[in-house]
Each structure stands twice: as C-alpha cells, then as structure tokens.
Amino acid sequence: xxxxxxxxxxxxxxxxxxxxxxxxxxxxxxxxxxxxxxxxxxxxxxxxxxxxxxxxxxxxxxxxxxxxxxxxxxxxxxxxxxxxxxxxxxxxxxxxxxxxxxxxxxxxxxxxxxxxxxxxxxxxxxxxxxxxxxxxxxxxxxxxxxxxxxxxxxxxxxxxxxxxxxxxxxxxxxxxxxxxxxxxxxxxxxxxxxxxxxxxxxxxxxxxxxxxxxxxxxxxxxxxxxxxxxxxxxxxxxxxxxxxxxxxxxxxxxxxxxxxxxxxxxxxxxxxxxxxxxxxxxxxxxxxxxxxxxxxxxxxxxxxxxxxxxxxxxxxxxxxxxxxxxxxxxxxxxxxxxxxxxxxxxxxxxxxxxxxxxxxxxxxxxxxxxxxxxxxxxxxxxxxxxxxxxxxxxxxxxxxxxxxxxxxxxxxxxxxxxxxxxxxxxxxxxxxxxxxxxxxxxxxxxxxxxxxxxxxxxxxxxxxxxxxxxxxxxxxxxxxxxxxxxxxxxxxxxxxxxxxxxxxxxxxxxxxxxxxxxxxxxxxxxxxxxxxxxxxxxxxxxxxxxxxxxxxxxxxxxxxxxxxxxxxxxxxxxxxxxxxxxxxxxxxxxxxxxxx
RNA sequence: GCGGCUGUAGCUCAGUGGAUAGAGCAGCAGACUUCGGAUCUGCGGGUCGGGAGUUCGAAUCUUCCCAGCCGCACCA
Numbered sequence: 001x002x003x004x005x006x007x008x009x010x011x012x013x014x015x016x017x018x019x020x021x022x023x024x025x026x027x028x029x030x031x032x033x034x035x036x037x038x039x040x041x042x043x044x045x046x047x048x049x050x051x052x053x054x055x056x057x058x059x060x061x062x063x064x065x066x067x068x069x070x071x072x073x074x075x076x077x078x079x080x081x082x083x084x085x086x087x088x089x090x091x092x093x094x095x096x097x098x099x100x101x102x103x104x105x106x107x108x109x110x111x112x113x114x115x116x117x118x119x120x121x122x123x124x125x126x127x128x129x130x131x132x133x134x135x136x137x138x139x140x141x142x143x144x145x146x147x148x149x150x151x152x153x154x155x156x157x158x159x160x161x162x163x164x165x166x167x168x169x170x171x172x173x174x175x176x177x178x179x180x181x182x183x184x185x186x187x188x189x190x191x192x193x194x195x196x197x198x199x200x201x202x203x204x205x206x207x208x209x210x211x212x213x214x215x216x217x218x219x220x221x222x223x224x225x226x227x228x229x230x231x232x233x234x235x236x237x238x239x240x241x242x243x244x245x246x247x248x249x250x251x252x253x254x255x256x257x258x259x260x261x262x263x264x265x266x267x268x269x270x271x272x273x274x275x276x277x278x279x280x281x282x283x284x285x286x287x288x289x290x291x292x293x294x295x296x297x298x299x300x301x302x303x304x305x306x307x308x309x310x311x312x313x314x315x316x317x318x319x320x321x322x323x324x325x326x327x328x329x330x331x332x333x334x335x336x337x338x339x340x341x342x343x344x345x346x347x348x349x350x351x352x353x354x355x356x357x358x359x360x361x362x363x364x365x366x367x368x369x370x371x372x373x374x375x376x377x378x379x380x381x382x383x384x385x386x387x388x389x390x391x392x393x394x395x396x397x398x399x400x401x402x403x404x405x406x407x408x409x410x411x412x413x414x415x416x417x418x419x420x421x422x423x424x425x426x427x428x429x430x431x432x433x434x435x436x437x438x439x440x441x442x443x444x445x446x447x448x449x450x451x452x453x454x455x456x457x458x459x460x461x462x463x464x465x466x467x468x469x470x471x472x473x474x475x476x477x478x479x480x481x482x483x484x485x486x487x488x489x490x491x492x493x494x495x496x497x498x499x500x501x502x503x504x505x506x507x508x509x510x511x512x513x514x515x516x517x518x519x520x521x522x523x524x525x526x527x528x529x530x531x532x533x534x535x536x537x538x539x540x541x542x543x544x545x546x547x548x549x550x551x552x553x554x555x556x557x558x559x560x561x562x563x564x565x566x567x568x569x570x571x572x573x574x575x576x577x578x579x580x581x582x583x584x585x586x587x588x589x590x591x592x593x594x595x596x
Numbered sequence: 597g598c599g600g601c602u603g604u605a606g607c608u609c610a611g612u613g614g615a616u617a618g619a620g621c622a623g624c625a626g627a628c629u630u631c632g633g634a635u636c637u638g639c640g641g642g643u644c645g646g647g648a649g650u651u652c653g654a655a656u657c658u659u660c661c662c663a664g665c666c667g668c669a670c671c672a
Contacts, residue, residue: 334670474620
C-alpha cells in the first residue's frame with residue numbers, strides 16, 4: 001500500500017530567518033536546520049541573477065562531491081538549454097554576476113556548476129555554539145507538541161521464546177519512539193502481545209498429549225518451545241491435532257476453567273522471559289494490552305462492522321468485502337464462532353483511536369503482513385472513519401535462516417549472551433581500564449546487536465550470521481561507541497572545562513571542516529528518519545560522524561601545551577562531537593559509555 | 597495465476613534525477629617513540645539483474661522481461 005504522507009512536518013523544509021551578521025550564539029529552541037540560513041543565502045544569490053522560481057533553485061542546489069570544489073553547487077544544464085550556451089560558460093558568467101556577501105565568501109564556476117564557498121570559520125562557530133548551548137536537545141524540536149503517536153511494536157507471539165526474529169520490530173519500534181519523542185510528540189508505546197489464539201490451543205494440546213510428567217508450575221519457556229516444536233512435527237502426521245488445538249482455543253475463549261488455567265500458565269511463563277529480554281535491551285512499554293485484552297471488545301467490533309454496513313454473513317462466517325479496494329475479503333468470525341487475528345486487530349485499532357485520539361498510529365510489523373494491514377485499514381475506512389489514513393504499517397524484511405516451527409530458532413538470549421561475553425573477553429585481553437565490566441558488556445554487547453539491525457534499511461531481509469554480528473570492527477555499534485569513549489577519554493585527559501568562547505577560526509584543517517559539516521547535518525538526518533520511519537538514516541549518519549571524528553583524531557593532535565588557543569578550539573569541537581554522537585546513539589536506543 | 601518487496605564490488609550494504617557510483621568485511625601492504633590500534637592510510641576489485649523508453653543528464657523515473665523472497669478468506 002502507499003504509506004500516508006509525512007506527518008505534516010514543516011521541520012525539514014522550514015527556513016528559519018537568516019542569522020544577522022555577528023549574531024551571538026544562535027537561539028533556536030526548535031533546533032531545526034541550524035545552517036539553513038547558509039543555503040538560503042546561496043539560493044537568494046542565485047535567484048537574483050537567474051530567471052527561476054526559488055523552489056526550483058532550492059531543489060537543484062547540492063553539495064559538490066569534494067569540499068575543495070565548494071560548499072554548495074548549482075548545476076547549470078537546465079539554463080544551458082534555455083539560453084543556448086554551454087553550461088560551463090553560463091556557470092562562469094553567473095559567478096561573476098552574483099552578489100558575494102557574508103556568509104558567502106566566494107562564487108566560482110567549476111565546469112558546468114556554479115559553486116559557492118561559505119565562511120567556514122563562521123559556520124563552524126555557529127554549529128559548535130549551537131551544540132554547546134542545546135546539548136542533548138541538539139537536533140530535537142517541538143513540531144510534535146500536542147500530537148500523539150501510538151506505536152505498536154515488538155508485539156511477539158509469546159507461545160514461542162524471544163527469537164532473534166522478534167528483535168527487528170522491537171528495536172525499530174523503540175527507535176521510532178525515541179525519534180518521535182525527540183521531535184516533541186507524545187508517544188504511546190504499545191506491546192500488542194500475541195497472547196491469544198490457536199497457538200495457545202496448540203500448546204495445550206501438546207501438554208495434554210506429551211506433557212504427562214511435566215511440572216507445569218515450573219515449566220520454562222524452553223519446555224514450552226519443545227512442546228511447540230513437537231506439536232508441529234506430530235501434526236504433520238496427524239492433522240486431527242490441528243482440530244484439537246482449535247477446539248482448545250475455543251474453550252479458552254469460552255472461559256472453560258481448565259483451558260483458562262493452562263493458558264494463564266503459559267502466558268505468565270512467557271511474559272517473564274520476555275520481560276527479562278526487554279530489560280536487557282532497555283526497552284519498555286506504556287501498554288502491554290495484548291490480544292487477550294481485547295477479548296471483551298471483539299463482539300462490539302463485529303457489531304460495529306455490521307452497523308456500519310460493511311460486514312455480512314456468508315456461508316456461516318462473518319466477513320467484510322473489500323473488493324472496492326481491490327483486496328480480498330477479510331474474515332471477522334469463523335464458522336465455529338471463534339474470532340481471528342483481524343478481529344482482534346480491528347477491536348484494538350478502534351479502542352486505540354477512542355483511547356488516544358492519535359495523530360498517527362504506527363504498526364511496526366513484518367512485511368509478510370502487508371496485506372493484513374491493507375485490509376485492516378481499508379476496513380476502518382469503509383466503516384467511515386476518516387482517521388483511516390492516519391494508520392501506517394511500518395514494515396520490515398524478515399531475518400532468514402531460521403524456522404521456529406522446526407526448532408532452528410536462534411534465541412535472542414543466546415545472541416546477546418555471546419555478544420556480551422565477547423565484550424568481556426576483549427576488555428580482559430586488552431586490559432582496558434573499565435571498572436564496571438558487566439555494565440559495559442551489556443551496553444556494548446547489546447549495542448552491537450541493536451546497531452546491526454538498525455543499520456540496514458528496514459525493508460531488506462537479513463541473513464542471520466554469527467560471524468558478522470559478532471564482528472566489532474568497521475561499521476558497527478562498538479565502532480561508534482568506541483569513537484565516543486575515546487573522545488570522552490580525551491576530554492578527561494584535558495581536565496579543564498570546555499570553553500564555549502574558544503576561537504574556532506583556528507580550525508582550518510579539512511578534517512575539522514568535514515567533521516563540523518557532519519555535526520551540522522544531524523538535525524536534518526533526524527527529520528528524514530522520522531518522515532520515512534527509517535532509523536537506518538540515523539545510523540548511517542552516525543557512522544559518518546564517527547568516521548569524520550576518527551579521521552580528525554588520527555591526523556591532528558588536540559591537546560598541545562605549546563598552543564593553548566588551538567587546544568581550546570579543538571576541545572570544543574571534540575566536546576560537540578561527543579555530544580552529538582551520544583544524542584544519535586540515544587535515538588537508536590544505544591548507550592554511550594565513557595569508557596569501554 | 598494475481599499482487600507486493602528485493603536485485604549495486606567476492607561478501608554485507610550506502611547512494612536528494614546531476615560532477616570520477618561510495619563504505620565496511622574479507623585479502624594484501626602500511627601508520628605518528630606523546631591524546632585509547634574496537635583506530636587510521638593505501639592497493640586490488642563494478643555489464644548498478646537485462647532490454648526499451650522519458651530527460652541536456654538515469655543506479656535513481658516509466659515500461660517489459662529475468663531471478664530470489666513474501667502474500668493471496670475459517671493460522672497469527
């Protein structure tokens with residue numbers, strides 16, 4: 001389906017009023033594009049000499065491939081066609097015509113491009129001043145004030161243990177929570193637990209058949225999982241087991257005491273296990289209203305579907321015809337009277353709108369359920385609710401190489417455990433100066449797994465690979481965290497307070513300029529990430545900042561007793577970098593340890 | 597069969613219609629006798645799945661193929 005448009009942001013395209021010359025540290029509580037005034041000035045300069053709408057110029061201006069070619073570039077191909085002269089000729093003519101005034105320092109024709117150089121010291125001063133004054137709020141905004149976003153994520157089927165496959169929804173959803181909160185939205189985190197349905201009937205059937213000697217009260221999730229796998233194995237030979245499972249599920253729905261007690265037991269055991277994993281991940285929810293929560297609302301939902309004239313009875317089932325949306329019909333009640341996944345999701349969606357009056361509801365659920373959500377949203381639209389277009393399915397590719405029904409599930413607990421152990425090993429082998437080893441092992445070990453997941457665009461499938469996920473070098477979570485820790489170490493060594501009034505015009509090295517530019521671009525990366533519901537935009541920007549930081553660090557000495565002024569300026573840059581990296585890590589729900 | 601997603605270096609992936617398609621991993625060769633080597637530098641490696649079209653300009657947009665994955669009413 002076509003996702004609804006962005007949340008009506010004006011954040012990313014907003015043009016704050018240009019900063020007057022000599023302005024003091026910029027006050028912008030919104031924290032929007034700090035330097036868009038530079039782009040504005042460039043566009044103004046072009047607009048004054050070219051017969052093109054401002055918006056078109058804005059669209060066309062882009063950064064040149066190399067910093068020594070300029071800071072902003074305007075391609076002249078289009079003009080060449082209209083003016084019947086070569087683009088290169090036009091570019092150099094325009095270069096001599098445009099008004100060059102601060103903060104633009106120079107305009108130059110570079111081949112077919114009209115390139116601009118800005119006042120870099122001033123640019124750097126503004127970025128660093130802004131980061132210093134806004135701190136953890138650099139990149140944040142209040143565009144979401146008064147708006148509520150409901151995010152449904154993680155939402156595991158708790159008849160199975162927490163597998164690595166569940167991780168994607170959990171970390172993408174939690175990152176979106178951080179992003180939207182950062183942009184000022186009120187965010188309601190909902191874990192729509194899959195604690196209902198035939199899968200529990202299967203577990204009950206399995207325990208009835210093969211769980212004779214099992215101590216049900218102390219059964220672990222692993223025991224449950226063995227039952228689950230065994231059920232699917234046996235059901236291949238004996239399909240009547242499936243009927244039995246459906247019957248047990250119906251008895252749960254009908255409040256049969258025995259069925260209910262068994263269901264409750266399985267649910268409690270699973271939930272305890274899941275909570276342990278959430279604690280490890282640092283993930284929490286505002287609502288744990290799972291499918292069972294909507295039990296009493298199912299009849300109402302089906303009734304409403306009837307009353308609005310969208311549902312009808314057909315051959316013993318209740319369904320909603322969606323042919324007008326080119327979608328297959330959606331079943332709300334089976335012929336045995338039991339409800340389905342779609343029924344519960346419909347009830348949940350209606351409940352959520354009533355309860356939260358959301359500006360947007362986001363479902364972070366795998367791409368295999370694309371059709372399901374198209375049907376769900378089409379159903380509420382057909383029921384006449386105009387908020388149907390505020391519902392978004394944020395889908396993602398699945399993790400391949402595991403089949404939970406066959407028992408080849410990779411458990412999240414094992415992955416996190418091995419990752420954390422690896423961190424401990426590294427700390428011991430390298431004799432690193434870390435006193436809280438367990439805490440750092442958790443931060444870095446978990447961070448590695450989380451980052452691996454969030455650093456790819458969410459739609460892509462992931463092939464699970466131990467070697468790859470346990471590699472901490474290159475474009476990885478530990479790499480970024482290490483960069484941060486090393487900057488912190490540098491500041492510790494410096495030992496004095498950071499001086500926000502340091503003379504940053506001394507920062508003339510290419511690596512310093514490059515680093516400042518990546519810091520400046522952070523707020524707009526945050527915007528794009530939220531607009532596209534795509535945390536990987538934050539992670540790839542984070543990698544850029546880390547790379548720029550490491551290149552700077554490698555080539556230039558920061559603390560130089562012989563040059564205190566330069567030291568102060570570089571310390572300010574280092575401090576700003578460490579702050580922005582920490583902000584970005586926070587948006588990915590990763591810790592920023594100061595030593596590791 | 598119908599629909600959707602994906603296809604870029606050996607592998608994993610970036611890539612606003614614009615300048616010489618970039619990173620990391622793996623491989624090889626290197627780095628400051630002082631700020632942390634989980635770092636940095638260099639080298640090799642590309643029919644951007646294929647064809648056609650639109651455009652001054654296409655990895656990017658349109659269309660037709662091909663391949664892989666996913667989905668298509670009594671599972672979730």
